[in-house]
Amino acid sequence: MSPIAQHSDTLSIALIGNPNTGKSTIFNALAGVRARTGNYPGVTVEKKVATLTVDGQRLSLIDLPGTYSLAPRSPDEMVAVDVLLGRRADTPPVQAVVCIVDASNLERNLYLVSQVLELGLPTVLALNMMDVARERGIVIQIEELEKRLGVKVVPVQANRRVGIDALKKAMAQVGEMAPPQRISPFPQAFQDEVRELEEALAAKSFAERPPRFLIERLILDTSGYLQQELLHLGEGRQEGEQEIAERLKAARARLAEAGMPVPAVEAIARYGWVSETLSGVVQRPEQVTDTFTDRLDRVLTHRVWGTLIFAALMVIVFQAVFSWAGPLMDLIDGGIGSLGEWVAAHMDEGPLQSLLVDGVIAGVGGVLVFLPQIFILFFFIGLLEDCGYMARAAFLMDRLMSWVGLSGKSFIPLLSSFACAIPGVMATRVIENRRDRLTTILVAPLMSCSARLPVYTLLIAAFVPERTVAGVFGLQGLVMVSMYFLGIITAVIVAFALKKTLLKGETPPFVMELPSYKLPSLSLWPFNWLLYPLQKRRDPEAQMGPALGTVWHRMVERGWAFIYRAGTLILAVSIVVWAALYYPHNADVSHLEDQIAELETKLESTAEGTPEFEAIEQQIASIENQIAGEYQRTSYLGRIGHAIEPVVKPLGWDWRIGSAAVASFPAREVVVATLSVIFNQSSDVDVEDEEQRGQLTAAMQDATWEGTDRPLFTLPVALSIMVFFALCAQCAATLAVIKRETNSWFWPLFTFTYMTTLAYLAAFATYQIGTMFSA
Amino acid sequence: MITLAQLNQKMARARVVSIDGDDEISQRIMEMGVIPGVEVVYLGSALFGDPLEIELRGYRLSLRKKEAQRVSIEPLPAAGTSGA
Numbered sequence: 001m002s003p004i005a006q007h008s009d010t011l012s013i014a015l016i017g018n019p020n021t022g023k024s025t026i027f028n029a030l031a032g033v034r035a036r037t038g039n040y041p042g043v044t045v046e047k048k049v050a051t052l053t054v055d056g057q058r059l060s061l062i063d064l065p066g067t068y069s070l071a072p073r074s075p076d077e078m079v080a081v082d083v084l085l086g087r088r089a090d091t092p093p094v095q096a097v098v099c100i101v102d103a104s105n106l107e108r109n110l111y112l113v114s115q116v117l118e119l120g121l122p123t124v125l126a127l128n129m130m131d132v133a134r135e136r137g138i139v140i141q142i143e144e145l146e147k148r149l150g151v152k153v154v155p156v157q158a159n160r161r162v163g164i165d166a167l168k169k170a171m172a173q174v175g176e177m178a179p180p181q182r183i184s185p186f187p188q189a190f191q192d193e194v195r196e197l198e199e200a201l202a203a204k205s206f207a208e209r210p211p212r213f214l215i216e217r218l219i220l221d222t223s224g225y226l227q228q229e230l231l232h233l234g235e236g237r238q239e240g241e242q243e244i245a246e247r248l249k250a251a252r253a254r255l256a257e258a259g260m261p262v263p264a265v266e267a268i269a270r271y272g273w274v275s276e277t278l279s280g281v282v283q284r285p286e287q288v289t290d291t292f293t294d295r296l297d298r299v300l301t302h303r304v305w306g307t308l309i310f311a312a313l314m315v316i317v318f319q320a321v322f323s324w325a326g327p328l329m330d331l332i333d334g335g336i337g338s339l340g341e342w343v344a345a346h347m348d349e350g351p352l353q354s355l356l357v358d359g360v361i362a363g364v365g366g367v368l369v370f371l372p373q374i375f376i377l378f379f380f381i382g383l384l385e386d387c388g389y390m391a392r393a394a395f396l397m398d399r400l401m402s403w404v405g406l407s408g409k410s411f412i413p414l415l416s417s418f419a420c421a422i423p424g425v426m427a428t429r430v431i432e433n434r435r436d437r438l439t440t441i442l443v444a445p446l447m448s449c450s451a452r453l454p455v456y457t458l459l460i461a462a463f464v465p466e467r468t469v470a471g472v473f474g475l476q477g478l479v480m481v482s483m484y485f486l487g488i489i490t491a492v493i494v495a496f497a498l499k500k501t502l503l504k505g506e507t508p509p510f511v512m513e514l515p516s517y518k519l520p521s522l523s524l525w526p527f528n529w530l531l532y533p534l535q536k537r538r539d540p541e542a543q544m545g546p547a548l549g550t551v552w553h554r555m556v557e558r559g560w561a562f563i564y565r566a567g568t569l570i571l572a573v574s575i576v577v578w579a580a581l582y583y584p585h586n587a588d589v590s591h592l593e594d595q596i597a598e599l600e601t602k603l604e605s606t607a608e609g610t611p612e613f614e615a616i617e618q619q620i621a622s623i624e625n626q627i628a629g630e631y632q633r634t635s636y637l638g639r640i641g642h643a644i645e646p647v648v649k650p651l652g653w654d655w656r657i658g659s660a661a662v663a664s665f666p667a668r669e670v671v672v673a674t675l676s677v678i679f680n681q682s683s684d685v686d687v688e689d690e691e692q693r694g695q696l697t698a699a700m701q702d703a704t705w706e707g708t709d710r711p712l713f714t715l716p717v718a719l720s721i722m723v724f725f726a727l728c729a730q731c732a733a734t735l736a737v738i739k740r741e742t743n744s745w746f747w748p749l750f751t752f753t754y755m756t757t758l759a760y761l762a763a764f765a766t767y768q769i770g771t772m773f774s775a
Numbered sequence: 776m777i778t779l780a781q782l783n784q785k786m787a788r789a790r791v792v793s794i795d796g797d798d799e800i801s802q803r804i805m806e807m808g809v810i811p812g813v814e815v816v817y818l819g820s821a822l823f824g825d826p827l828e829i830e831l832r833g834y835r836l837s838l839r840k841k842e843a844q845r846v847s848i849e850p851l852p853a854a855g856t857s858g859a
Contacts, residue, residue: 069806073799107832108808222797263797267805271813284833297835303822395837399823402839408826509800509842510826511807514835 010051010058011175012092014084016116017100018109019066020388020515022128025158025550026100027063030168035063037561039743040090044434045079047091054172062091068108068513070115070213071263073223076434084119085211096122096174098167103133103140103155104516106282110274111267113149114185118213122177123151124170130155130162132516135292137285145281150180159521159550185273186216189258190265193219193251200247204240219251220263293388293516301392301514310396314415317380321373321419322450328372336365337684354582355575363574366667367566367733370420373450375559377416377423382554384412386520390430391512398510404492405499407431407510410440414491417447418484421734422566425741426558433508439498441741442751443491445734448484448726451669454687455725456483458672461687462697463718479719483726490727490758521549566736573666573732580637581663581674587634589627596623621682629680637663651724651760652717652767654705661724668730672696679703716770720763728759777850779809779843782817782827789848790814796845808832809846 017023027035031050038047048063064080072078079088086093099116101109116123125145133140146153152170156163184191198215210218210230218226227248231241252262300306340361347353384390390412398408409431417424424444431437448456460476467475523531525547548556599620606613632638633656641659648658656678664671673683679699685692703712729735735748742748782789791813794801808831809815818828818835826839 071802071806105832105834108834111806111808222802223799261797263802264794264805264810267802267808267810271808271810293835297818297828301819301821301828303820303824307822391837395826395828396821398837398839399821399825506799509803509838511800511803511836511838511842513807514828514837516834 010060011096011172012060012062012094013096013098013171013174014062014064014094015098015100016064016080016084016112017066017126018068018102018112018513020391020513021066021100021102021109022158023063023066023100024554025521026126026128026156026164026167027061028548028550028553029158029161029164030171031061037557039740040079040088042743043075043079044437044741044743045076046429052168054168057172057175059171060092062094067112069112071217071220071266073221073225074434078225078229081214081217084116084121085213087208094121096124096171096177098124098126098171098174100126100128103127103130104136104138106140106278107271107274110277111270114270114273115213117149117151117180117182118184118216120179120182122174122179124167124174125149125151125153126163126167127153127155128158131157131160132518139283141281145277148277148281150182152177159518185269186265187260187269189260190219190255190269193255197244197247197251200244204244219248219255220266222252222263291516296517297392297514300389301395306392307396310393318419321376321380325372325376329369332365332369332371336361336368340365351582351585355578358582359575359578360571362670363578363666364567364571366574366670367570370422370451370733371559371563373420374423374562375555377419378426378555378558379551381412381416381423381427382551382558383520383522385430385554386518386551388515388517391514394430394512395514402510404495405507406436406439406495407433407508409512410436413440414444414447417444417449420449420451421445421447421731422562422737423558425734425737426562428741435499435503435505436508438742438747439495439503441738442498442747442754443495445729445731445751445755446487446491446494446727448487449731451667451731452483452725454669454672456480456722457687458675458693458696459718459722461693462700463713463715479722483722486723486726486762490762494754494758520551522551523547523549524552561740562733562737565740566733569736570666570732577637577663577666580640581632581635583636585631585635587630589630592623592627592630596620599623622680625677625680625682628677628683632659632674632677650767651720651763652714652771653721654712656703657712657717657721661721661728661730664725665730666732668725668728671725675700714774716767716774719770720767723766724759724763726759727755727762729755776847779815779829779838779846779848780827780840782815782829782843782848784817786850787817788814788851788853789817790851792847792849794846800842801845804838804842804846807836809836814851815848 015023015027027048027050030052032052034052035048035050038049039045040047045065050061050063052059052061062083064083065076067077067080070081070084072081082088083091084094084097097116097119099113101113113125127140127142140155142153142155152174154163154167154170156167158164186194194212194216197219198212201215202209214226214230218230221227227245231244255262255265300309340357343361344353344357347356381390384393393412394408396408397411401408401410410428413424413427413431415424416427421444424447425441428437428440428444431440456479460479464476464479469475469478528547599616603613603616603620606616637659638655640662641655644658644662645653645655648655648661653661657675660671660674660678663674672685672687676685676696676699677683679696681696681699685696687693700713701711704710705712729752735752738748738751739745776792777789779789779791791809791811793811794805794809813831816830818830820827824840826837827843828835828837830836
């Protein structure tokens with residue numbers, strides 16, 4: 001029995017590393033499917049944990065967000081430091097660290113390592129991307145590096161699973177390793193200041209005595225965040241806090257005087273240590289080779305060609321999203337429809353059947369329909385991230401986005417939102433700055449997503465005349481385009497306003513690494529068996545790729561996170577709206593039912609297949625639609641519609657349009673079906689289908705204000721509805737995702753309120769101005 | 776004083792002399808390895824000349840001109856003529 005097997009306790013290990021070092025690939029390779037995600041309370045940082053057993057040792061892994069430095073300036077950045085120092089009550093104290101570094105870029109990666117080593121925890125260094133380093137002719141003396149750092153170094157090539165077993169072994173044994181013996185890289189004068197401050201803090205009875213690492217950081221952090229976070233003495237002891245603050249100021253002044261200004265002293269000291277550590281350990285080729293990345297970047301980040309290629313790429317991605325998703329969406333839609341029909345046919349008519357068919361199946365199905373789009377977008381986002389292009393997209397679009405006060409990193413999330421805001425909101429995780437990220441999340445739902453298309457299509461076809469403007473542009477097309485621009489312009493204004501008010505703050509730096517390009521990890525279990533022999537022939541060391549490459553893994557992980565987190569809320573909202581549309585279900589439809597009974601007797605005496613037979617069948621269907629419409633008009637939602645008529649009247653709407661708008665708050669695309677039922681048509685309309693759309697269009701064109709013969713739908717009314725749908729937050733799924741991503745109920749409520757208010761005001765203006773012109 | 780923001784195709788190589796400021800932005804620039812003494816190479820810029828793409832310490836970094844203005848540099852002769 002090996003000595004390790006004697007440990008029965010779980011060893012808690014944190015994974016840390018720079019962004020773009022393949023940290024999540026390593027985490028996935030270690031954790032497999034056992035990973036669990038959650039949130040730390042109060043911050044927007046995702047918590048990812050997993051447990052595994054190696055050689056009888058149970059390991060509990062905790063994945064920390066990628067970072068270049070452990071220099072917290074905000075609650076989000078503080079999470080990693082708190083976890084590492086065991087200062088979080090909700091996370092078990094970390095007993096060891098695995099630090100993942102990019103072997104081809106050791107110099108900058110060792111900056112973070114130098115901070116991690118000062119935490120005094122046993123550490124394993126995973127030297128990832130050894131293949132990239134080798135390709136560039138970089139030679140690393142691993143044993144010498146181990147000796148100098150005083151920690152175990154494991155070469156890894158995570159995307160091909162090379163070295164993962166060795167890393168697991170090293171992790172299982174890390175508990176027996178002594179923490180690294182560290183000599184501080186800081187100059188003596190700085191260390192003296194740290195000691196003095198430590199003593200001064202010890203003299204005051206603070207709630208907790210910060211560890212040495214945080215005392216160093218207190219001196220180095222000029223933002224004031226840590227000072228506020230760590231130095232509380234409690235009520236009535238402000239002068240004690242004041243004294244420490246004065247001390248910090250004086251210490252910084254003395255250091256600056258001595259030529260060691262804060263915070264520069266840290267970077268200079270640590271990079272000095274890095275050069276010393278790496279000298280003689282890493283050899284780079286004398287002749288700098290023209291790498292793959294060099295050649296690619298000459299075109300892809302070129303100010304003209306790069307921008308053109310980016311634009312072309314985005315067109316291709318969107319083309320793919322819509323053309324691949326289309327057939328799948330039809331399939332799902334058909335499947336849900338058949339399921340509903342099957343359930344309807346096998347259950348007795350009544351509230352339960354209606355709940356299942358019109359509430360649960362239709363409601364959840366309405367969201368499931370968008371899954372192909374969501375998954376395909378996640379696939380492309382994962383692909384762009386994994387090959388290293390995402391940073392280039394941010395680089396190319398930064399100037400454009402900086403006009404709105406955002407950075408280039410907001411571009412892809414906002415662009416994705418034109419297909420669906422859900423992947424858009426989830427893609428904002430690449431934005432480290434909290435204010436930028438929130439602003440992007442809050443305006444993403446203003447982009448006209450694909451669920452708004454059926455509404456635009458229906459109303460434009462019905463009420464916008466087919467005319468050409470200025471000889472070339474079709475009026476219908478122009479109206480469609482202006483709906484998209486309305487969303488964009490509103491987003492620009494809202495983003496600008498948010499950055500000036502609620503999310504005010506200094507412009508965050510746009511100092512971003514452009515990682516080396518690499519082939520995206522697309523390996524997929526069945527194909528691995530086919531490809532493996534070929535790879536083995538080229539590279540004898542190759543191991544079989546992971547069952548699910550990083551790109552697929554991310555797609556599944558994000559897609560599943562959406563279904564899992566948003567699913568329950570969507571179900572709940574669907575049931576509530578169903579109930580509001582179904583109950584009290586006491587409309588007087590006896591005269592209509594009598595008519596049907598009459599027609600059915602007539603049907604029995606008519607020969608099947610004759611024109612009369614079909615005519616009667618059609619009559620029955622039409623009366624059934626009338627009954628459904630009657631029930632809906634007298635439902636609670638219908639009554640709400642009546643009650644809110646004074647509110648929606650200034651928009652040019654009657655109570656029927658009002659109730660349809662209210663019913664579509666869980667998911668905006670249901671408005672077509674709701675309008676259809678209210679106007680006595682079958683609820684199953686496909687706006688792409690000319691004939692089905694034609695029937696609904698005719699019914700809407702014939703509709704009048706009740707009790708008059710004044711037409712209900714005019715061009716200003718149609719425009720006012722479209723404007724309302726363009727701006728309103730009618731998507732429970734998006735709000736659920738905003739809740740998840742911001743980890744608070746405030747932001748989804750804020751989004752809902754501001755968008756609905758804007759939508760109302762804009763629809764009001766559209767109708768009033770439109771009426772003025774048409775009068 | 777010449778700053779990093781002035782680097783271009785003709786004056787592509789330089790050595791960093793100093794970084795102004797003690798706020799988050801300067802700290803971030805330095806954490807990424809832009810400290811006095813380090814050598815940087817200009818690689819290009821996005822549309823309208825902003826942001827910049829530079830190479831240092833064997834990796835690529837992008838930063839805005841506004842941020843690059845904090846970094847004072849001294850130009851170095853082009854790679855071909857520098858000698859060993």
